[in-house]
Amino acid sequence: MKSNYLLILSISMLIINLFFILFLATFERVVYIIFFYHVSSAWLSYFSFGLSLIYHLLYLKHREIKWSRLGKNSVILGVIFSAVTLITGSLWFNATSGGYNNIFWSWGEPRQTTTLVLFLSYLSYLFFGEMIEERDQRAKLSSILGIVLFPTIPLSFFSAILFSSLHPFITPNSGQSGHIYWDPLKIFVLFFNLIAMTILFIYLIRELGELDIAKENLNRIIQKKLEEE
Numbered sequence: 001m002k003s004n005y006l007l008i009l010s011i012s013m014l015i016i017n018l019f020f021i022l023f024l025a026t027f028e029r030v031v032y033i034i035f036f037y038h039v040s041s042a043w044l045s046y047f048s049f050g051l052s053l054i055y056h057l058l059y060l061k062h063r064e065i066k067w068s069r070l071g072k073n074s075v076i077l078g079v080i081f082s083a084v085t086l087i088t089g090s091l092w093f094n095a096t097s098g099g100y101n102n103i104f105w106s107w108g109e110p111r112q113t114t115t116l117v118l119f120l121s122y123l124s125y126l127f128f129g130e131m132i133e134e135r136d137q138r139a140k141l142s143s144i145l146g147i148v149l150f151p152t153i154p155l156s157f158f159s160a161i162l163f164s165s166l167h168p169f170i171t172p173n174s175g176q177s178g179h180i181y182w183d184p185l186k187i188f189v190l191f192f193n194l195i196a197m198t199i200l201f202i203y204l205i206r207e208l209g210e211l212d213i214a215k216e217n218l219n220r221i222i223q224k225k226l227e228e229e
Contacts, residue, residue: 006203013196017189025189031095038088040194041081042115044201046153048078049122053150056143068139071146072129073208075122077201082119089115110159111167118152125149 021033055071058064089112090104107113125145132138160167 004203006199006206010196010200010203013192013199017193017196020189020192025186031092034088034092034095036190036193038085038092039190040197041084041088043194044197045078045081045085045118046157047198048074048081048201049118049150049153052078052146056146059139059143060147063136065135065139068143069209069212070205071143072126073205073212075125075146076208077204079119079122079126081201082115082122086112086115086119109167110163111156114152114156114159118156121149121152 017036021036025036052071052074055067055074059067059071093106093109093112094102094104105112125142128145129138129142132141
């Protein structure tokens with residue numbers, strides 16, 4: 001129970017926030033509910049990948065394996081959150097741009113396309129790491145790749161600003177066409193949801209770290225048994 005308090009706290013907050021979304025922060029269209037989870041997932045994907053850059057730099061500086069583990073685990077969670085971002089974004093695009101006509105994707109939409117590039121780039125990072133058996137070499141090369149891939153993050157974030165995009169922005173001006181008007185209550189619910197998902201992120205990265213340590217201990221035991229035999 002002690003080790004799972006963050007998970008319990010996160011789930012409790014998400015359930016409470018779901019009540020807020022359904023009964024307090026109401027929209028004219030039900031599809032706007034997606035945006036609470038879409039925005040939270042997008043920000044957490046950027047946060048996860050940004051943290052991975054810091055951890056990779058720390059590994060190259062100190063050569064301590066814990067930084068490599070944290071970098072890899074941050075990427076794992078970033079890939080998961082970016083996948084959720086793509087799915088919810090596609091549902092949003094179908095409802096708002098396609099008029100529920102099964103149009104879930106547009107290669108001409110820069111935020112969608114660059115976020116897919118971001119997702120595939122870091123997914124390739126994970127596959128690349130699995131191809132290298134020697135631990136220190138894997139940590140070094142993965143850290144270098146993690147740093148090289150970082151520009152895909154600002155590319156995804158600023159794409160809707162730099163290029164012509166249908167991606168909406170949150171605005172306090174109810175008369176601004178093409179964007180989402182959110183009052184203070186909806187902003188509160190969004191940040192409450194973001195905090196709950198951030199706590200979930202902290203729980204998951206801790207669990208992944210413990211899993212890595214358990215795997216290394218198991219491999220050490222197996223190697224010792226093989227040497228004894």
